[in-house]
Amino acid sequence: MLKKVFLSAAIILCFVSSAIAQELTTIKLLPPDIKGGKSLMQSLQERKTSRSFSTKKLPLEVLSNLLWSACGINRPDSGKRTAPSARNWQEIDVYVAMEEGLYLYNAKTHVLEPVLKNDLRKNTTAFLQPSRSSVANAPLQLIYVADYAKISFDANDEDKKGYSFADAGFIAQNVYLYCASKGLATGVRGMVDREALAKDMKLSDKQKIVLVQAVGYPSE
Secondary structure (H helix, E strand, C coil): CHHHHHHHHHHHHHHHHHHHHCCCCCEECCCCCCCCCCCHHHHHHHCCCCCCECCCCCCHHHHHHHHHHHHCEEECCCCEECCCCHHHCCCEEEEEECCCCEEEEECCCCEEEEEECCCCCCCCHHHCCCCCCCHHHCCEEEEEEEEHHHCCCCCCHHHHHHHHHHHHHHHHHHHHHHHHHHCCEEEEECCCCHHHHHHHHCCCCCEEEEEEEEEECECC
């Protein structure tokens, strides 16, 4: 009887340990390096959309600078960001899908907050492109989600959609320019299965997926 108790306890402990090991933890990002990279004019010259990616992961330094460039806080006194937004609603949330799982970028604390322990890049058709493309290889998929609850006046759905697409576009262009300055590959996609992806991400009815942007090193 005692052996059975110990065996049961060991099994439970094994499951608990396994669950803890699989938990996502907050990723503390590094302060942005605002002196690195190519000039703005060089970056504009080299800005382009890529559909071919290496599976090589991005180091923490690159990930940190990338997300700050996307929509990080560049004026701490006001909390305003590198990307503009209508009436400063800052309604676009940047979700980061990686092999480890799904994270949410918190610009105020400059960290990645854990959301789901699932590699959404692999388990949904929302990210897939034609077979000629290796976009599925990209180590990073940025998902721009508009939170309509942050829009603080009585706008109709068409207006909300217009505002959110414009604001997500500003963020995406910041990512394009950062990638061009660092020799990274990136590409925005609007044709995604938003319904399936929103279900996988467990979004609310007021959260709407706008765009998806792959980021990684160019394929060799």
